[in-house]
Amino acid sequence: MERRRLGATDMEVSVLGFGGSEIGYQRVSGRTVARLLEGALDAGLNVVDTAECYEDSEVLIGRAIGGRRRDYHLLTKCGHSGGWGRADWRPGALLKSIERSVQRLATDHVDLVQLHSCSLDVLRRGDAIAALERARERGLTRYIGYSGDGEAARYAVECGRFDTLQTSVSIADQEAIELTLPLAVERKVGVIAKRPIANAAWRYARKPAESYYQPYWTRLRALDYDFVRGAEAAATALRFTLSVPGVHTAIVGTTKPERWKENAASLRAGRLPPAVFDCIRARWREIAEPSWDGQV
Numbered sequence: 286m287e288r289r290r291l292g293a294t295d296m297e298v299s300v301l302g303f304g305g306s307e308i309g310y311q312r313v314s315g316r317t318v319a320r321l322l323e324g325a326l327d328a329g330l331n332v333v334d335t336a337e338c339y340e341d342s343e344v345l346i347g348r349a350i351g352g353r354r355r356d357y358h359l360l361t362k363c364g365h366s367g368g369w370g371r372a373d374w375r376p377g378a379l380l381k382s383i384e385r386s387v388q389r390l391a392t393d394h395v396d397l398v399q400l401h402s403c404s405l406d407v408l409r410r411g412d413a414i415a416a417l418e419r420a421r422e423r424g425l426t427r428y429i430g431y432s433g434d435g436e437a438a439r440y441a442v443e444c445g446r447f448d449t450l451q452t453s454v455s456i457a458d459q460e461a462i463e464l465t466l467p468l469a470v471e472r473k474v475g476v477i478a479k480r481p482i483a484n485a486a487w488r489y490a491r492k493p494a495e496s497y498y499q500p501y502w503t504r505l506r507a508l509d510y511d512f513v514r515g516a517e518a519a520a521t522a523l524r525f526t527l528s529v530p531g532v533h534t535a536i537v538g539t540t541k542p543e544r545w546k547e548n549a550a551s552l553r554a555g556r557l558p559p560a561v562f563d564c565i566r567a568r569w570r571e572i573a574e575p576s577w578d579g580q581v
């Protein structure tokens with residue numbers, strides 16, 4: 286699998302990474318997670334992303350592949366150790382959350398800790414970033430990053446204190462392509478594309494009940510890309526994200542052991558031909574409404 290250097294870090298990351306939210310929220314069994322991750326690592330995937338608040342995701346990952354820690358780069362997040370919606374950006378709480386993550390992930394350090402989508406104000410205050418810097422000094426993490434979108438993501442790149450940015454980039458979420466990614470390239474900040482396949486929201490014939498999927502479903506309806514009606518929809522969507530200048534890895538969420546193989550196979554074709562890429566960009570510029578900002 287193709288690998289790219291993650292910004293100025295020493296990490297050579299596989300272009301396809303694993304997003305760990307779904308295994309937690311959908312309460313996937315330990316056996317299935319082990320099958321999924323063992324298979325993925327055996328075939329060259331080396332990025333595993335999770336977070337403090339994705340239910341048992343960290344524990345499941347630690348149990349499944351903690352014994353092969355050298356085979357993958359381990360990314361987690363902090364700020365909501367009491368659950369999403371109960372954010373706590375106080376330095377002491379962040380450090381405690383990071384310590385708990387390291388323990389739950391069955392390791393002695395992670396490769397990257399990211400502030401989990403705090404606001405621009407919290408970033409500007411600086412003490413949350415200082416807490417991550419302290420965690421790095423204490424050896425709990427090798428690198429620090431910000432995970433989020435919009436002006437906060439832009440500030441995270443500008444401020445010069447983060448090694449990486451995790452941000453939404455997909456056929457249905459293109460704000461970052463102009464707002465943050467050119468600056469990230471200039472500053473050598475590593476970029477991890479989250480929600481990279483737009484939650485495959487084209488799969489739903491009717492508006493999904495799950496609110497998380499709704500914005501992309503609505504946008505895709507309006508964008509009406511031809512390719513989402515064909516068998517190559519997921520492949521084209523993923524190749525689009527990985528063709529965006531500055532993106533190093535795309536962390537796709539899945540609960541299915543066979544899914545990542547399908548996605549890995551579709552990436553063998555490499556970047557999209559420029560004409561196809563430009564068409565998707567042009568369609569976005571034509572149709573996207575001002576309110577279509579980066580979705581957290």
Ligand SMILES: NC(=O)c1ccc[n+]([C@@H]2O[C@H](COP(=O)([O-])OP(=O)(O)OC[C@H]3O[C@@H](n4cnc5c(N)ncnc54)[C@H](OP(=O)(O)O)[C@@H]3O)[C@@H](O)[C@H]2O)c1
Pocket residue numbers: 303304305306307334335362401402432433451478479480481482483484485519520536537538539540541544547548581
């Ligand atoms: N604020 C933040 O920091 C933040 C926010 C959101 C996400 N994230 C990170 O980003 C990761 C990915 O985000 P995400 O899972 O929301 O979005 P995503 O990767 O764009 O979409 C995942 C969905 O796409 C489906 N899928 C994957 N490959 C497919 C294929 N080839 N064909 C059809 N469907 C396919 C999966 O279903 P199946 O289960 O059926 O495969 C799953 O429902 C998360 O796991 C998390 O690590 C971070």
